[in-house]
Amino acid sequence: MDGGMTGAVYLENKGFCPCCRKETTFRSESDWLRDNYICLQCNSIPRNRHLHYVLDTKFPGWEKAKIHECSPVNDFTARFASHWSRSVFEPNVRPGSMHNGVRCENIEAMTFADNTFDIFITEDVLEHVFHPDKAIAEIMRVLRPGGAHVFTVPKQKWITHSRQCAKLVDGEIEHILEPQYHIAANGGGSLVTWEYGYDFELLLSEWAGNVPVETHRMLDRSKGIDAEFNEVFAIRKPDTGGGHRWLPRKLKPFWF
Numbered sequence: 001m002d003g004g005m006t007g008a009v010y011l012e013n014k015g016f017c018p019c020c021r022k023e024t025t026f027r028s029e030s031d032w033l034r035d036n037y038i039c040l041q042c043n044s045i046p047r048n049r050h051l052h053y054v055l056d057t058k059f060p061g062w063e064k065a066k067i068h069e070c071s072p073v074n075d076f077t078a079r080f081a082s083h084w085s086r087s088v089f090e091p092n093v094r095p096g097s098m099h100n101g102v103r104c105e106n107i108e109a110m111t112f113a114d115n116t117f118d119i120f121i122t123e124d125v126l127e128h129v130f131h132p133d134k135a136i137a138e139i140m141r142v143l144r145p146g147g148a149h150v151f152t153v154p155k156q157k158w159i160t161h162s163r164q165c166a167k168l169v170d171g172e173i174e175h176i177l178e179p180q181y182h183i184a185a186n187g188g189g190s191l192v193t194w195e196y197g198y199d200f201e202l203l204l205s206e207w208a209g210n211v212p213v214e215t216h217r218m219l220d221r222s223k224g225i226d227a228e229f230n231e232v233f234a235i236r237k238p239d240t241g242g243g244h245r246w247l248p249r250k251l252k253p254f255w256f
């Protein structure tokens, strides 16, 4: 998923960036906005900004919540959050242990206790895991009641039924469809294991234990939010009491 770079400006406008919270200029030198429509102040791309806009508007006060981010490639959340942690997957490192200063976790079988986080963030992760059903169930387990998984995934309009593209058989990758790779944080290729389509929310809802999936869709260039497959999804863990409660920003949160 990489557009042709021409060097010419395809799109440029001024606005306010939800990631760096500054007046800025948004610019793209490609018609593929998803990876190229950047904030000139912080280099964020549209999905980063849309996710932050959803945090700001749907989860006011998120900066003080206990947040975990799986495989983040930027510090847009970390720079404003007071209780933030992250983890990455390293195939040969024991889950729960540290590697090069970063906690390693397998999102399909995490070592965190139940009811640990208020917000769990994944950006373009679920199309690269072999068992997204297990990942979603795990995220629901580690969220506190009333907490939320806020995430991005490319949902493709021309696919009616989400489909698995590759699976693990005795530890070996078996390709079901022609292999596709997205550019990973380290510059390498990250294998696409699932392609998601029209039924995405239904599937995720089922995996989360019949919890509704919210879909946020927006096109607002004044916030740099315009791109293909730029939806932000949220799944709220049912609030059975004792968990986090989200209040409108104008009300002073009393639990911190």
Ligand SMILES: [Zn+2]
Pocket: 017, 018, 019, 020, 021, 022, 024, 039, 040, 041, 042, 043, 044
């Ligand atoms: Zn910015």
